[in-house]
Amino acid sequence: MAAKPDKKRVLSSNEQRGRGRAPLVSVLVALSLVASCAILISVRYGWGFGDAENGNANQEQQSTASPPEATDETPQRQEETPTPTISIEPPPPKTPAVTVRGIYVGARFADDEERISDYIELCGEDVINSLIIDVKEDGGQITFLNNNESLSATSYNIIPNIEQLVSRMKEEGIYTIARLVCFKDPIWSRLNPEHALVDSNGNIWEDGGRSAWLDPYDTAAWEYLAEAAIEAARVGFDEIQLDYVRFPSDGRIDQIVYSSASSGKTKAEVICEFLEYMREALADTPIWLSADVFGIISVGRGDFENIGQDLELLLQNADYVCPMIYPSHFANKMENGVGQIINGILFEIPDLEPYEVVYNILRLYKNRLPEEDGDAAIIRPYLQAFTAPWLGSGYFQTYTAQEVYEQIRAVYDAGFDEWILWNPFGDPNLYRNVSSLISSENSAGSSSETPAVNTA
Numbered sequence: 001m002a003a004k005p006d007k008k009r010v011l012s013s014n015e016q017r018g019r020g021r022a023p024l025v026s027v028l029v030a031l032s033l034v035a036s037c038a039i040l041i042s043v044r045y046g047w048g049f050g051d052a053e054n055g056n057a058n059q060e061q062q063s064t065a066s067p068p069e070a071t072d073e074t075p076q077r078q079e080e081t082p083t084p085t086i087s088i089e090p091p092p093p094k095t096p097a098v099t100v101r102g103i104y105v106g107a108r109f110a111d112d113e114e115r116i117s118d119y120i121e122l123c124g125e126d127v128i129n130s131l132i133i134d135v136k137e138d139g140g141q142i143t144f145l146n147n148n149e150s151l152s153a154t155s156y157n158i159i160p161n162i163e164q165l166v167s168r169m170k171e172e173g174i175y176t177i178a179r180l181v182c183f184k185d186p187i188w189s190r191l192n193p194e195h196a197l198v199d200s201n202g203n204i205w206e207d208g209g210r211s212a213w214l215d216p217y218d219t220a221a222w223e224y225l226a227e228a229a230i231e232a233a234r235v236g237f238d239e240i241q242l243d244y245v246r247f248p249s250d251g252r253i254d255q256i257v258y259s260s261a262s263s264g265k266t267k268a269e270v271i272c273e274f275l276e277y278m279r280e281a282l283a284d285t286p287i288w289l290s291a292d293v294f295g296i297i298s299v300g301r302g303d304f305e306n307i308g309q310d311l312e313l314l315l316q317n318a319d320y321v322c323p324m325i326y327p328s329h330f331a332n333k334m335e336n337g338v339g340q341i342i343n344g345i346l347f348e349i350p351d352l353e354p355y356e357v358v359y360n361i362l363r364l365y366k367n368r369l370p371e372e373d374g375d376a377a378i379i380r381p382y383l384q385a386f387t388a389p390w391l392g393s394g395y396f397q398t399y400t401a402q403e404v405y406e407q408i409r410a411v412y413d414a415g416f417d418e419w420i421l422w423n424p425f426g427d428p429n430l431y432r433n434v435s436s437l438i439s440s441e442n443s444a445g446s447s448s449e450t451p452a453v454n455t456a
Contacts, residue, residue, distance in 0.1 A: 092286040095238040098175040100380055102130030102420040107143040107158045109426050110134070110165060118428040123174045127435040130175040132241065132420060133159070133166075135232040138211075140187030146231045150224065154187050166236040177290070178237040182225055182274075183214045184244040195221045197248070199255040207251035216247055216270050216308065217259045219277075226281035233285040240282065241322065243292040245271060246307040267308035275317035290320035292382065295329065298364040299342065311368055314377065321377045322420065323365065327357040327407075328388035332395050351388060351396045355406040358383065362414035380418040383407040385430060401433035408438065 103122075109115045110133050122128050136142050142151055143158040159165065169176050189196035189212040190204060197205040197213045204212045214221040229240045247267050248256070265273075279289055293309050303310045314321050330340040330350040339348035343360035350357045362381065370376050385404050388396045397403065404421060411419045421431065 094286045094288060095175065097288075098129065098238075100130045100175060100177075100418045100420065101128055102132055102175070102177065103128055103385075103426065103431050104132045104179070104420065104422050104424075105134075105426050106424060107134035107137060107141075110143075110159050110162075115426070115428065116165070119426075119431075120169060120172055120174065122428060122431055122435060123169075123172060125432075125435055125439070127438050128431065129173070130177060130420070131169060132177040132179050133237075134181075135162075135178040135235075135237075136180045136228050138181050138184060138244070140181075140185040140189075142228055142231075144231075144235070146234075148227055148231055150227050151231065153191055163235050170236065170238075175239070176237045177239045177241050178229075178232040178235075179241045179243055180225070180229055180232060181243045182245045183216050183221070183247070184211055185214050186212045188221075188224060189214050192220075195224075197256050197258070199252075200257055202257075205248075205251075205256050207248050209250075213248055215259050216267070216274065217265070222274055222277050226278060229278060229282060229287075230285065233282060233287045237287070239288040239290060239320075240278075241290045241292060241320075242275075242278065242318075245274070245291050246294070246309050247271075249294075249305065249307050266303065267306065268303040268310040268313055271308035272310075272313045272317050275314070279317070288319045290322055290377075290380070291318045292322045292324060295323040295325035295361055295381070298323065298361060298368060311365075315369070316376065318377045320380045320418075322380050322382055323361075324382040324422070325358055325361045326382070326384035326388075326422070327351045327354045328384060328391060328396060330357060332391065334392060334395055349395055351391060354384065354399075354403050355410045358407045358410035359414050362411060362416060366415050378418065379416055380420065381411060381416070382420050382422045383411070385421040385423040385427075385434075386425075401430060401437055404430070404434045405437040405441075408434070409441075 103119065105116070105119055109119075119131055123131065134143050137158075140154060141158065142155040144160075144162040145155050145157050148155075166176050184207075193204055195215055195218045197215050199205045206212055214224075229242075232240055275289070275291060282289060291314060293311075293314060294305060294307065297305060297309050297311050311321075327350045330342070330347065331338070332350060333339045333348040339346055340350055341347075342350075342357060343363050345356070345360055347353055347357055358381070362379070365379050365381075369379070383404065384399060384407065387399045390396075408419055411417075421434070423430065
């Protein structure tokens, strides 16, 4: 900042008696007055003394600050402290989008060296390219140890070297997805009953499988789940996949008493707010976000299942939506006397028609996508790679590689590119046989009766 000089002392009449000095002194006095005025003007308007890079900011300071006194007659420039700059680091870039062709791997298989080596080898055969690993299971266990105090009571050493495992998979070019079970949580809900669903007597509510649930209306539960997701991101996964991102669907649902926070909010609104919260919590990480949903939600509009899953809203709040379109999970005529109508077609025993069921349910999803994709989520279905004997004789079939492959064909024929195979036991031989069928179909090319599956 420019310093304001002292006023020049004017000589008295006695001091001006020196011969020939009065004119010179008068000139000096005039020049001094002119200089003082110029300096005052420059200080007032910031001329010539600002910092060029931060000029605008400093000019405001100069117009109000009291000027310091100079120590000599020459105007001195005050050394200015540079305005500090705040460096905001952008989040690291996400892994480039991958056309996922994945298989689910239970946490205990992830720690089995022989089994995980089979999976990694399978991913090197040009068909399967993604592995889905549990980081938080249906039972509530976080499957790896970490240094987060808020997770210490629920973290287990199920996958001891998870960072090394993720690094190993990524070195092999495998896209890594962390499956995180959300509101179904028998552990944290019992440790923190004030954040659990309760019944009218104040007891922890349990579903048909005797599992307790977190209250989806309770934001403290959101914070806990976000902490788990952040830890999974820190491990190095490419994507967080939220499962059980919904309200309960079975058991004595009529007995549930929701928290006071539920006032005025629908279940669908709460689930979407939760997804928005999770996206914000993960904003500084290079993580994609996906959500698993009931396959049936494309059959009706809105949250007709009353579990908080409204397709149109979900498409706005995740990068990927993963409908579980297992043929065994649609109603058959033994269960309701009719079967399931999908895309205008009645399926009396859906489990026996894997191609037709998957194709028609995905056509419904296709029709519900916005005309302009924009930021809408990508549909990536879960397909059935397991057998469902609980349906009863005549209402199920053994799912071999052929039945799984028929569903994959249906995905492509319906106009989608991505899929994940679900089998809780993760049979590598089944997956390898599916991969072989896909490779054979591609080799057959135009000689095949159906279009080849694109693995590009």
